[in-house]
Amino acid sequence: MKRHINPPNVHEPFSSYTHCVEVKRPGRFLFCSGQVPADTSGELQGKGDFAAQGDLVVSNLEAVLASADAKLSDIAKLTTFICREQDVSEVRALLKRHFGEQPPANSVCIVQGLADPEVLIEMEATAVT
Numbered sequence: 521m522k523r524h525i526n527p528p529n530v531h532e533p534f535s536s537y538t539h540c541v542e543v544k545r546p547g548r549f550l551f552c553s554g555q556v557p558a559d560t561s562g563e564l565q566g567k568g569d570f571a572a573q574g575d576l577v578v579s580n581l582e583a584v585l586a587s588a589d590a591k592l593s594d595i596a597k598l599t600t601f602i603c604r605e606q607d608v609s610e611v612r613a614l615l616k617r618h619f620g621e622q623p624p625a626n627s628v629c630i631v632q633g634l635a636d637p638e639v640l641i642e643m644e645a646t647a648v649t
Contacts, residue, residue, distance in 0.1 A: 521545070522596060522648065524622050536615035537626035541596040543648045550588050554601065554644040555580040556636070570607045570640050574614040577643050585647055594647040595624040601631050601642045611641070 525540040526533060533539060557565050557573035558580070566572030582592050600611055611628055624645070634642050 535612035536619055536623040537598075538623055539625065541625045543596055547649050550585065550590055550594070550645075550647040550649070552581060552584050552645040552647065554599075554642040555584065556634070556639050556642050564636060564638050567638050568640075570602075570604075570610045571614070573640050574610060577641050578614065578618045581643055581645055585645075588647075590647050590649050592618060593622070594649050595619075595645045596648045597646040598624045598626040599644050600626060600628045601634060602628065603631060603633055603640055605630055607640065 521544055523542040523544070524538040525542060526538060527540075530539055555577050557576040559565050559576075565576050578592070581595075585591055585594065598615075600615075602608070602611060608628065608630075615623055615626065634640075
């Protein structure tokens with residue numbers, strides 16, 4: 521149903537992403553809002569700790585997908601928002617850790633800030649099942 525495409529006439533991906541994910545005859549699309557590093561009570565976790573925030577964001581994304589009978593591997597497109605340029609390498613490690621050898625298409629955007637100044641990372645996703 522999904523095919524990961526990294527064409528030979530384009531550079532190798534710089535980190536854990538795929539240049540293009542082809543989806544043939546999807547059953548359904550899931551559009552996941554940006555997830556932040558908050559626990560189930562809405563409290564921000566991992567203040568100042570990018571890796572901890574990133575892992576919680578991915579866990580929250582995984583929980584949102586699970587509620588719709590989907591999983592991380594169903595993500596075709598991921599958009600990652602970060603506030604600090606120095607965290608780009610951490611994003612790459614995060615994606616490698618959670619998405620392995622067939623990562624989704626991904627864009628990393630360095631933004632001036634997110635909705636809460638303590639939030640260092642936010643991720644939104646489109647999944648196809």
